[in-house]
Amino acid sequence: MLRIGIDLGGTKIEIIALDEDGRTLARRRVATPQGDYGATVAAVAGLVAAVEGELGQRGTVGVGTPGALSLRSGLIKNANSTCLIGKPLLSDLQAVLGRELRMANDANCFALSEAVDGAAAGAGVVFGVILGTGVGGGIVVNGRVLGGANSIAGEWGHNPLPLPDDDDVPLPACYCGRAGCIETYLSGPGMAADHARHNGAALMPEAIVAAAAAGDAACETTLQRYEARLARALAGVINLLDPDVIVLGGGLSNLARLYAQVPQRWSAHVFSDQVDTRLVRAVHGDSSGVRGAAWLWPAG
Structure with missing residues (x-):
């Protein structure tokens, strides 16, 4: 059984084809057409046609998106690629490809990839965390993505940071319209903003980490605040979900x-x-999203 996965990102669209054992048979990527929904659909269709032509066989197709599919309207919501919002992406791709597709949030695809044959292989309950430009989360139970009644299961980044103390206030504003979201503290930009608030210095996370390793006390304190916040936030996940494994991905992982x-x-x-509960680093790294999209079609 040929499984095709698509990772529909804001800057690139990637495709992978896996065999039954998860071996990569083909892989390609193209730039995402910026702000052009029709061209994005066409680009996905073109990648599928190219890979199936190369391999000489037709496969199942799973798609990882930067947003979620509304169960009420069938349209994309909560996407940072704004040209997708309010669009019938699933039905449009099914029409152009002439088959049923499966679609999930990119964080869910990340979690699924690591649960199937990655850092959490064999675990019953897996929580996957992406710590990058944003903060995402996905839940996999017994090898299947948990989507939820509102298609937001695992959207941990937009819960409030637990137990804010003097170091955490004033609560940072979040693009979602709330304040004090976990994402505003634990994303890469969140770490940089926290360091600037406390020290007045504009440093990227990579520079903060390097300086802390070289003995810079202010940068070390920034990392300790980050670790304390991540621990409090993940403790809430453990109390609610009690996962066997929490897998970290994204740049800060x-x-x-x-x-x-x-x-x-x-x-x-x-x-x-x-x-x-074990805390582990993703095995497949940047490939987890596209691999997980392929695994949206389980064996059999």
Whole structure:
């Protein structure tokens, strides 16, 4: 069975074709047509036709999107690629490709990829976290994505940061219209903004990490605030979902110290005498989204 996955991103559209065992048979990417919905649909269709022509067979198609499919209207919502908002992306792609498709949020695809054959392979309940320009989350239970009644299961980044203290206020404004969202603290821009608020210096996360490693006390304190916030936020997930594994992806997942420091800190906030949830780094990295889209069609 040939599985095709599409990762529909804001800057690039990527396609992958996997065989039954998850081996990559083909992979391509093109730039995303900026602000042009019709051209975006055509680009996806062109990639599928090219890969199927190359391999000489037709496959199932799964699509990871930067937003979610409204169960009420069938239209895309909550997408940072704004040209998709309010569009019937699923039905339009099914019409142009002449087959049923499966579609999920890109964070759900990330979590699914890591649950199927990545860092959380074999785990019953997996929470996947993307710590990048934004903060996303996805839930996989027994190998299947949990979408939820409102198609927002795992949208952890737009919960409020738990237990804000003096270091966390005033609550930063979020693009969603709320203030104090987890994303405003734990995204890459959130870390940079936090460092600037406390120190007046405009540094990117990479520079903060490097300076902390070189002994800069202010940057070290910024990372400690970040770790404490991530621990509090993930403790809430553990108390609610009790996952076997939490997998981190996105640029900030490369910060190796998180995997030791955060579990030490989250125990104080978890309602249990011990915490067996594992915190791990994604195996497939930037490929997790497109691989997970392919795995939206399970075996059989």
